Amino acid sequence: MATILAFLLFLSTFSTATAQPKHLNITIDSYISATTHPTSWSSPSGLFSFGFYREGAGFRVGIWLETSPNKTIVWTANQDDPPVSGNSTLVLLKNGFSLRTAGAQDKFLPSEFSSQYFLSSALMFDSGNLVLYYSDYENTWESFNYPTDTILGGQSLLTGNKLFSSESETNHSTGRFMLIMQEDGNLVLYPKDLDNTTSIDAYWAAATNQEESVSLHLYPDGFMYLVNDTGYNKNFLKRGAVANSGTVVYRATIDVDGIFRLYSHRFTRNSISTTMTEVSALPNKCKVNSICGFNSYCRLVDDKPNCLCLPGYNFTDPDHQVEGCSRNFTMEGCMVKKEHFKYFISTVEDVVFRENSYSTLPIAKDECGNACLNDCNCEAAMFQDGKCKKLVLPLIYGRSDGSDSAIFIKMGNESPVDANTNSSPNASKMPAVEIKKESRVKVLTAGIVLITTCLLASIAFSCFLIYRNRAQSSKKMTEDNNLSLSEEIVLRSFSYNELVKATDNFKEELGKGAFGTVYKGTLYNSNRTIAVKRLEKLIEEGEREFRAETRAIGRTHHRNLVRLLGFCDEGSSRLLVYEYMSNGSLANLLFRSQSRPDWKERVRFALDVARGIFYLHEDCEPHIIHCDIKPQNILMDGFWTAKISDFGLAKLLLPDQTRTFTGVRGTRGYLAPEWYRNIPISVKTDVYSYGIVLLEIICCRRYIELEVPDNEIVLTEWVYSCFMAGELHKLLGGEEVEGKILDRMVKVGLWCIQDEPALRPSMKNVIWMMEGNVDIPIPPSPISSMNIS
Structure with missing residues (x-):
């Protein structure tokens, strides 16, 4: 932000500090416990505390306002981590707060903090701001720069930053709604799980877009403004009248129900607090998009x-x-x-x-x-x-x-x-x-014609009974085949003859996989182009593939997943009908095209794939491990949107599962080391495969290339050596790109291919790192470098 804005923010924080005791100094090696006093560090006025608070059967680390009868949580560290047990302690060390839990590896908080210098102290201000300092009080990190669902007096929501609602009143992990301070100067509320935020998904906006960079600032007196780079206040929301007696603390929060509200908390001298809602962005709670789910x-x-x-x-x-x-x-x-x-x-x-x-x-x-x-x-x-x-x-x-x-x-x-x-x-x-069958019409017509002849009517009735019994027997046999697709998915059922006609007797082949061949086709009644996968292996294998793929894809709905339109299970024929992806595979685009895709397009492809995998891992039910992420299984639609395909190898997880055992599957070169160690696989196996794909997208070359210098044959080893030598430009063959983005992409790829699954980030963190929302520490060397035998 501009100097004027920074000065204004400094003045608002300074005025708060001078009106109240400044801060509590937390020294190195100071510690608190989850269950044994002390459990928190309080600001000098006692209004705010930082430490452990109870959530369910466990504890989280955060900052809260000491309201009565219940504390008001205003910030949570590592909010999507699970709560810790009661035997946990938090210690301030020179390289950050260390969260120590018996039987678990120490974890440093907060996750956004990374420093090459040693800390000298931490200060807890009466404004509710927690600040980490180097020597001589040089600010290195503060909680005000990393809000979760709340901003306090003296705090800003900067351009491009977001607030996320909590999951519930008693669960402060990331919820279903978000507030974005957009780059166009508009403050907007959206459902959280969107691939791209568009106006049609917004359910409230401040309508202040000025095509300029602005930030939302809450002043300690309760007035909220949008402040531009020149320090000019654009009046957005202001507080209602509040009595002058006592101490008043203001906070602006995106609540669990998705509505952004401004609250005042008035404290009397006997520490009793009264909470009032000053401003609510929406009076009608039903106008929040996604307050209720599908259908x-x-x-x-x-x-x-x-x-x-x-x-x-x-x-x-x-x-x-x-x-x-x-x-x-x-x-x-x-x-x-x-x-x-x-x-x-x-x-x-x-x-x-x-x-x-x-x-x-x-x-x-x-x-x-x-x-x-x-x-x-x-x-x-x-x-x-x-x-x-x-x-x-x-x-x-x-x-x-x-x-x-x-x-x-x-x-x-x-x-x-x-x-x-x-x-x-x-x-x-x-x-x-x-809806009547022709056969029934004929039977009915025949019955009318022959009604005068009792004998013939009886014969017709007997034939009908025989037909019905046979139809029911046939239906039971189909159900006994364990397909039961109509009970699990809502997809169009095609006849075999329909698909023969649509593909001109399977004339044009699009590709071939382990379990079958994909053909191009056109539906005669709509002229829609489709892709038909014909399963060709043994019946047992083909049927298993058929069931797995229809279950997996039929339950998914995401712009970065290839959509399954229907199926055919007529007799021994097993076919799947997909949307047609007109621009082929990512593999062809990266490895066979005469000119490499533009850098910005490659970054977009990488984000498309990451969002698709994140949906499989966390947003669809049941969660899915794809098990075969590779460029050949990433297809491009007519708008060059990357979509993940081929779920035949997907391993479905029960809702309470995080890992599972299975035989080795997938494609060598993209397989994580745990496949070879007889240990459970998890979603982190897909993260490893994605890391390889990401490095291939960056460099526009395969994981293994033989016609290159010896030190460049294995892509992961070459990338890491260039990264450590500060020579990332060598990866691009003379292509000019922004160095910071390239550095960020490479670091994400190297973290994804770490030998130990626990070191790999989740796909949510991958997306955050790639979008530049969090800092990325220096990755260690990926030990496992070759799975290519």
Whole structure:
């Protein structure tokens, strides 16, 4: 920031310090314990404390305001680490705070702190700011520069920085919402798990974007301003009236419910505190995007957000209703025509979702449901602003909005369920439409023609019974094959003949893998280009691959994962239908292209892949270890977005699992050392593979190259030697790139390929490091350098 802004911030902090006792000095070798007094260091006024606070059955390290009856947490160290046990201690050493727990390796806090100089002390200010100092009080790190969910008086949220809500009132790990001080000068609230923040995902903005760099600053007197580089205050929010008596502390927090609020805490002389909400960014809690999950919507009940499932849907996790809803019935694919199968529409009034329509019709509200009912691809329709919008699942950002809007949900079952039993008082059902087979029409016609002949009618009835019994037997045999796909995923079921026609009898081959060949095709009814994977190995292997891949991909939904559109399990045929990736694989782009991709594009590819893996590891249920991350399995769509493919080797984890045993799988060169040690694999095996891929993206060359000087044959060894020698430019063959970004990318890659899994970062930390949100320490030498036999 500019000098004027820095001076203003200094003045606000200085005024706080001079009005109150300055600070508590924490000396080297001072320590506190989680359960034995002392458990914290308090600021001189006693308003703020730094130390251990209880969370569940364990303890976290953080800073809190000593409010009554419960303390108010304002900052948490390493907030996504699990709580520590009661036998933990925190010691200030010359290289930082050391968290010591019996039976575990010492950990230095906070994670953002890294210094080549020794500390002299730590100071706990009455402003709530914890500062680490070198000798002569030279500031090296302060908690005010690394806010979690709160900023305090005298603290700023700088351009590009974020606040993240807590998971819950009793769990201060990263939650579901974020506040971003954008580079365009706008302060915006978003759901956290977004690949790219766009205006359509924002649910509140200060509307102050001036296309200039500004920071949000909370002054100790409770006034909040957006301050630009020249020090000019743009009035954004200001506090309400507060009594003059007593001490008042202000904090601005993004709360668990995703709303940004300004609070005042007034302390009387007997240390009793009163908390007031001065400003709330949103009065309606249901307007927070993602306050309720997929296929559910929010309705206020006594001013509290209440998540409700759509008709025909149940909560995915009844104990965590915010995670959304899943179908409680089976929906047949467009090409499946089944005896007695019926579709019908259930209506929910006064509800809207984020628009992701593929078709918009200028028709009346009472015609909207039928329009969806008669469109095989339509899963729901929304009437809004006088238009009917056809939608596909999942539906997101649902809420009651008090308008003339409505949602029409297509449902289907052999015995239609009562859609009104699913919690919505406004749900109604439209007449059913029966889908009939030609054979049934013929039987019915024959019955009418031959009704006058009792003998022939009896014969026809007997034939019908025989047919029904055989159909039921056939159905049971299919179910006994353990495929049960319709119960696990909602995908389109293709017939074998459809895919033969779509691929022109499997004419154009796109690629070949261990379990089958991929062909290019076109769906005749929509002219959509598809990729069809035909499993060709032994039935046992092919079926196992088929089940694994459909389970894994069918449950995922992310812009950096190749989307599975459908399947075919007709007879002995096992085929998977994917979206077509028109620009081939990352391997072709890096290793076979005449010109290497632009550096900025390569950085974007690397982030795309990292976000896809992060989704597999942490955001989808169950968590997935891909087990075969390599450039050949990273495909590029028509917009050059990198997407991860080939989940046939994925190893699914149960919700409470973090590691699992399995035989060696994947591709040599990208395999982590633990594959060869007969020890459990974890998500860190994918991190290792990603590290190799990242270095290949940086250098545009394969892991092993034989036609190069001897010291460059193994990519990891060459990269590390160039890094230690300060010669990273050699990796790029004369390409001009920004040195800081190159250094950051290389360090991330080297950390990912560490020999010990515990040393490798999580994919969340990989993304943070690559985006420049955290400092990256110098990586040690990766011991395991060759898995290529």
